[in-house]
Amino acid sequence: MVAMFEKRSLRDFDWLLAILAVAIVCFGTWQIRNAQPNETFWQKQLVGLGIALIAMLVVAFTDYRKLVNFAPAFFIFGLALLVIVLIPGIGMKINGQRCWIALPGIGQFQPSEFVKIPTVLMLARYFGRQRSGALRLKEMVMGGLILAAPVGLILLEPDAGQALTYFPLLAVVLFLSSIRMWLVMAALLTSLVAIPAAYVVGVKTGVIKAYQQERIQAIIDPDKVDPKGFGYQTTQSILSVGKGGIAGSRGNDEFSQSALKFLPEPHSDFIFAVTAENTGFVGCIALLMAYALLLSRLIGGARRARDRTGMLVIMAVVGGLTFSIFINVGMAVGMLPVIGVPLPMMSAGLSSVLATFMTIGFAISVQLRRFVN
Amino acid sequence: MKFEDASQNLRARLGTIQLIVFVLLAVLGVRLYVLQIVKGKAYAERAENQRVRLLPIPAPRGAIFDRNGKLLVGSQSIYNIIVSQEDKKKDYSPLIPPLSASLSIDAEDLRARFAEVKSQPAFQDILIKENVSQQDIVWVESHSLEFPELRVELQPQRRYPANGHLAHVIGYVGEVSPEQLLQPRYKDKGYKPGDIIGKEGLEAVYDEFLRGRDGYRKVIVDSRGHIQQEIARVEPQSGQDLVSTIDDDYQTAAEQRLQMTPTKRGVIVMMNPNNGEILALASAPTYDPNLFSQRMATKEGRAEYNAMLQDPKTPLINRAIQGRYPPGSTWKIPMAVAGLKQGAITVDHSNILCGGGIMVGNKFTRCMGNHGMPELRTAITRSCDGYFYRLGLKMKIEGIMKMVDEFEFNKRSGIDLPHEIVSWTPSPAFKAKMQPKDPEWRDIDTVYASFGQVYDIITPISLIRAISSVAVGGQMYVPHFLKEFRPVAALSEEGLADYRPGRPARTFDRGQPKLIEMPEDQHAVVIDGMWGVVNGGGTAGAIKMPEVEIAGKTGTAQVVGLGKDVGANKDHSWFVSFAPARKPEVAMVALVENVGFGGQFAAPASRAMYDVWYAKMHNLPLPMPGATEAGKKAPVQIADPEGNRVTIPLAAPTPDASAPHATQDNHASKRPKR
Numbered sequence A: 001m002v003a004m005f006e007k008r009s010l011r012d013f014d015w016l017l018a019i020l021a022v023a024i025v026c027f028g029t030w031q032i033r034n035a036q037p038n039e040t041f042w043q044k045q046l047v048g049l050g051i052a053l054i055a056m057l058v059v060a061f062t063d064y065r066k067l068v069n070f071a072p073a074f075f076i077f078g079l080a081l082l083v084i085v086l087i088p089g090i091g092m093k094i095n096g097q098r099c100w101i102a103l104p105g106i107g108q109f110q111p112s113e114f115v116k117i118p119t120v121l122m123l124a125r126y127f128g129r130q131r132s133g134a135l136r137l138k139e140m141v142m143g144g145l146i147l148a149a150p151v152g153l154i155l156l157e158p159d160a161g162q163a164l165t166y167f168p169l170l171a172v173v174l175f176l177s178s179i180r181m182w183l184v185m186a187a188l189l190t191s192l193v194a195i196p197a198a199y200v201v202g203v204k205t206g207v208i209k210a211y212q213q214e215r216i217q218a219i220i221d222p223d224k225v226d227p228k229g230f231g232y233q234t235t236q237s238i239l240s241v242g243k244g245g246i247a248g249s250r251g252n253d254e255f256s257q258s259a260l261k262f263l264p265e266p267h268s269d270f271i272f273a274v275t276a277e278n279t280g281f282v283g284c285i286a287l288l289m290a291y292a293l294l295l296s297r298l299i300g301g302a303r304r305a306r307d308r309t310g311m312l313v314i315m316a317v318v319g320g321l322t323f324s325i326f327i328n329v330g331m332a333v334g335m336l337p338v339i340g341v342p343l344p345m346m347s348a349g350l351s352s353v354l355a356t357f358m359t360i361g362f363a364i365s366v367q368l369r370r371f372v373n
Numbered sequence B: 001m002k003f004e005d006a007s008q009n010l011r012a013r014l015g016t017i018q019l020i021v022f023v024l025l026a027v028l029g030v031r032l033y034v035l036q037i038v039k040g041k042a043y044a045e046r047a048e049n050q051r052v053r054l055l056p057i058p059a060p061r062g063a064i065f066d067r068n069g070k071l072l073v074g075s076q077s078i079y080n081i082i083v084s085q086e087d088k089k090k091d092y093s094p095l096i097p098p099l100s101a102s103l104s105i106d107a108e109d110l111r112a113r114f115a116e117v118k119s120q121p122a123f124q125d126i127l128i129k130e131n132v133s134q135q136d137i138v139w140v141e142s143h144s145l146e147f148p149e150l151r152v153e154l155q156p157q158r159r160y161p162a163n164g165h166l167a168h169v170i171g172y173v174g175e176v177s178p179e180q181l182l183q184p185r186y187k188d189k190g191y192k193p194g195d196i197i198g199k200e201g202l203e204a205v206y207d208e209f210l211r212g213r214d215g216y217r218k219v220i221v222d223s224r225g226h227i228q229q230e231i232a233r234v235e236p237q238s239g240q241d242l243v244s245t246i247d248d249d250y251q252t253a254a255e256q257r258l259q260m261t262p263t264k265r266g267v268i269v270m271m272n273p274n275n276g277e278i279l280a281l282a283s284a285p286t287y288d289p290n291l292f293s294q295r296m297a298t299k300e301g302r303a304e305y306n307a308m309l310q311d312p313k314t315p316l317i318n319r320a321i322q323g324r325y326p327p328g329s330t331w332k333i334p335m336a337v338a339g340l341k342q343g344a345i346t347v348d349h350s351n352i353l354c355g356g357g358i359m360v361g362n363k364f365t366r367c368m369g370n371h372g373m374p375e376l377r378t379a380i381t382r383s384c385d386g387y388f389y390r391l392g393l394k395m396k397i398e399g400i401m402k403m404v405d406e407f408e409f410n411k412r413s414g415i416d417l418p419h420e421i422v423s424w425t426p427s428p429a430f431k432a433k434m435q436p437k438d439p440e441w442r443d444i445d446t447v448y449a450s451f452g453q454v455y456d457i458i459t460p461i462s463l464i465r466a467i468s469s470v471a472v473g474g475q476m477y478v479p480h481f482l483k484e485f486r487p488v489a490a491l492s493e494e495g496l497a498d499y500r501p502g503r504p505a506r507t508f509d510r511g512q513p514k515l516i517e518m519p520e521d522q523h524a525v526v527i528d529g530m531w532g533v534v535n536g537g538g539t540a541g542a543i544k545m546p547e548v549e550i551a552g553k554t555g556t557a558q559v560v561g562l563g564k565d566v567g568a569n570k571d572h573s574w575f576v577s578f579a580p581a582r583k584p585e586v587a588m589v590a591l592v593e594n595v596g597f598g599g600q601f602a603a604p605a606s607r608a609m610y611d612v613w614y615a616k617m618h619n620l621p622l623p624m625p626g627a628t629e630a631g632k633k634a635p636v637q638i639a640d641p642e643g644n645r646v647t648i649p650l651a652a653p654t655p656d657a658s659a660p661h662a663t664q665d666n667h668a669s670k671r672p673k674r
Helices: A007-012 A015-035 A041-060 A064-069 A071-084 A116-127 A137-156 A160-164 A167-176 A181-205 A210-220 A232-244 A271-304 A308-332 A350-368 B010-038 B040-051 B093-102 B107-117 B134-142 B178-182 B201-205 B248-259 B290-295 B299-310 B328-341 B376-382 B385-406 B428-434 B443-450 B460-471 B520-535 B602-617
Strands: A091-094 A097-103 A107-109 B052-057 B071-083 B126-129 B150-159 B173-175 B196-198 B215-221 B227-234 B242-244 B266-271 B278-284 B357-360 B363-366 B482-485 B551-557 B572-579 B586-592
Touching (some): A064 A116, A071 A137, A107 A350, A116 A167, A116 A308, A116 A350, A137 A167, A160 A308, A167 B010, A210 A232, A232 A308, A232 B010, A232 B040, A308 B010, B010 B040, B248 B266, B266 B460, B328 B376, B328 B551, B328 B572, B363 B385, B460 B520, B460 B586, B520 B551, B572 B602, B586 B602
Antiparallel strands (some): B071 B150, B173 B196, B215 B227, B266 B586, B357 B363, B551 B572
């Protein structure tokens, strides 16, 4: 923390990264206001931005190595939260999912967003040691176990969307820990075969529920799906995106898709559709470029990291962010089925913004300490 | 990188991840390009369509008046309760118990209604109760928070007169059926499901003029169908009022007279022979058109309808245009006119033997009396069958067919009512069809064809048309109800979106009447004969009127066999007439089903009509039940039964005279009766 005041720290602090993140949240807040002008979501988002900014700075100016050392403690604490959230009475049940803990006076928070941080730290800690040669089976199993604990608990909530966002963390870490390329190729090929097969089996056995099937059908064949059924969200999202055209309505449409409630969850899961309707192609591309810049900046930081652990922390963050962005925007543009994954820094929600800013804080912390011994 | 490890290709792997990140974002960018730039307009349109809805404002239908401006049918505003359908998937069953309890709707009906709309396009509103009471409206409004999908809607509805008054003339309206929507004449005119159209009677024939042009409200709705804002409004333009040729006093009198007959079944048509305007057309029994315009959606209504379809008294049939009856001796009038025209008889030499009947082959077909060798006048007045058997044989079947052609008995009259049927008229072809076992036309068939039985089975409207033309000396008009359509003013200004052009006044396009050449002297003889029927001691002498000279002709239509009184299948009683005899102003046909000998009921019913007519012409109190005391005359009884003495046994009794007598056996013996 002392380093915060050192001139060098200020010089090495990745201002661009922080400003990009803040700018995206501000842009998102405007869209939240467009989506729900009569609700307080956008004001809450600004408050959340303030809190998240402070948290980011605190994390950034803390030595990440210390935090990595404490990773097991954080991890167990995180798992404990995931257990607590399952207890009826503490965990709030919304839409059949028990994934929120109510904090009197503050609001509610979603442990599954935060547990990503200790999970990343745990993975970085385990795979961060100096290594030579390819990844061994034992290490892979270990990585799998680290991931399995939070994912299993999250699936109990059940929140499949959030659980899904944990997988890229491990995937990136394994990939960068010199997993054998043939294993990567094999995994890719297997998933090419296994995912459709799993879908078929899931449908046959009833594991994949009817509404989930319909959401998937909405992507595969949008014309065949009942536009008023479970394909409704996808249909309406595509309409909203398409309606935006080149420049969008710039918030001047009193009767937008979200105002008329055609678009569900416009402030959270479908914030991208709102963005598209309001800012059009120009705004959407600008947002995607901002994300690209932010992610490149993070990857650049990873390249310059002074140790494996730091590099892995940043890259896991990159993997997580990229995955969430792709899943959420893919869903909004009708390429992917509807999955409840928030768009990082855009979707309304304190937990998501706070967790994302903290991970970015880690990345900044790693960069700040690239020359420090 | 401080931990360089060449064996791990870390740089390459980081590069790969960066590449993947860019590729994924680029994929999203391409997709956005497709959605927003390439297809943006189409999606914007679809988004626009789902938020903008046109809500029709139903236009009032034109009213129908009688010739004196008396309102016969109008529209009144009713309130309906509507459920706005937000989502096809939505389960409405939780609504059923509270709605059926509070609005007293049958729970089963509601369930059926909700099930029905599942197959309809989305956002179709569901009508759950029609013509609701004030209490129902209050209930819906006070429960708007609990049941936001409920709505009360104003709709103009047709109210038809009670007791089936004028039902067969005016008809009724109803919702356009899915089958009709497939027909080009509805589809091309832009009819859409739920539209109310004329289904029967004048409502159907003049639907195009009576119907207004609906207005609409263009509104923005949210995803639940709740109106957010009205962005445009086009006012409805009401339909054109129809002034009919009906005189409601005559109509009421005609209906009452039919009600006073023993069987309460029959037809009275009163027409102006000088132009074809129908003053009254009553067909009994009648039905309640409100069933179709109001109650068809209910279970009771459908049961009522099915009962009517099954009813052997066929209340839905307009007997004047959809009933076929043998004309009996009324047939002698066109026969007489044609006989003179064709030269079978002449004005000076019209005597033909009666002979008490005729022997054709080994069959004797008798006349009811023995009239010696009467001239035409007497033959009409006395209704001498023997005379007309021989006249028919002189004219031959070709002559009779020529007469049929001339009086257009083998055509529709062209009346402005739907579903008019064509009479059956004698011809060898008709016999061949009717009696395939004995297709050959014989003299005996000509005899039958000449006195209005067996091969002559005609509609009352075709008969009144023919008799009217005889009355006025040859002009045969198309009978009709339309006097005029009143004009409707234009709405808004030309060129504006909500402009509706005005609709001009319109009268019935009568065209030129068909002219039947009738030399003055020949005409006079026939009129004299008809005059004699009432005024010269003829078959309807009992209805002689001191004030006006009625000319007429009685008739008896055989049902099973003439004069065979078998209870329900008694003969039909006819009376055709016009008055004043020498300068006719009204013509009339009266038919009473299954009451026995001609004239016994039909002639007095006609007389009662003439009483009303005379009183009206002279501004006297109308002699009608319920109108004045003067109307309560006892029915005139005719002691002298008139009719044709032929008995043609049928293999099976046919209760309905309009059914073909296809099982006729001409070889059966013709026993004299009475």
